[in-house]
Amino acid sequence: MLHIVDDEEVIRDSLTWLARSRGISAAAYDSGEAFLGALEGLQSFDTQGECILLDVRMPNISGVALFELLAARELTHRLPIIFLTGHGDVPMAVDTLKRGAFDFFEKPFNDNKLMDRVQEAFAASRQAGEAAAVQARLQALSAREREVLELILAGKMNKVIADQLGISMRTVEVHRAHIFDKMNVKTAVELARLLK
Numbered sequence: 001m002l003h004i005v006d007d008e009e010v011i012r013d014s015l016t017w018l019a020r021s022r023g024i025s026a027a028a029y030d031s032g033e034a035f036l037g038a039l040e041g042l043q044s045f046d047t048q049g050e051c052i053l054l055d056v057r058m059p060n061i062s063g064v065a066l067f068e069l070l071a072a073r074e075l076t077h078r079l080p081i082i083f084l085t086g087h088g089d090v091p092m093a094v095d096t097l098k099r100g101a102f103d104f105f106e107k108p109f110n111d112n113k114l115m116d117r118v119q120e121a122f123a124a125s126r127q128a129g130e131a132a133a134v135q136a137r138l139q140a141l142s143a144r145e146r147e148v149l150e151l152i153l154a155g156k157m158n159k160v161i162a163d164q165l166g167i168s169m170r171t172v173e174v175h176r177a178h179i180f181d182k183m184n185v186k187t188a189v190e191l192a193r194l195l196k
Contacts, residue, residue, distance in 0.1 A: 001026070002025065004028040005035045005058075005063070006055040006058070012029075024118065032062070035066065049124075051079070053084055053114075055084050057085065076101075078128050080124050082102050082121060084106075084107060084109070134194060137182055140182050144175060145175050149179050149191075151165075152188050153188075179191070
């Protein structure tokens with residue numbers, strides 16, 4: 001989902017039309033407050049990826065202030081931000097990019113280049129979402145399962161794991177089954193690929 005946050009209706013309409021002409025679903029917000037309200041009601045992130053096109057200068061919550069709020073919540077990896085501005089400010093652009101903004105475009109911008117960067121932001125958002133899902137699955141493992149996981153990843157056989165941890169082979173098999181189930185994999189090779 002492409003989130004367009006701009007106080008100018010003509011810009012919101014134009015960007016929404018541009019996104020939809022490329023098959024990208026888009027939602028437009030006339031202020032930072034409106035976007036934050038929608039974000040609070042968001043149940044989950046789009047598995048196809050997310051991106052925010054964010055105007056720098058808006059009344060009340062500016063684009064930079066909204067960026068700082070999202071960065072403080074550690075959301076800028078899942079919601080990559082592309083700033084749009086009609087008032088080119090190189091130091092501001094450099095600063096926001098250093099602090100994690102995905103890109104910075106001056107108005108008027110090249111439609112194709114902007115949409116290409118949106119697609120790249122979607123890919124980055126998907127990767128961040130996949131990484132967060134893997135971390136959540138790892139957190140669901142018990143301490144013993146994490147020990148067994150490390151030994152599986154080291155290529156150890158069940159008997160060796162049992163001897164090393166001082167538990168029965170049957171217990172290792174149960175832990176292995178739980179690990180594969182929680183990590184949503186079927187083999188040790190899939191597990192290793194997931195955690196590389």
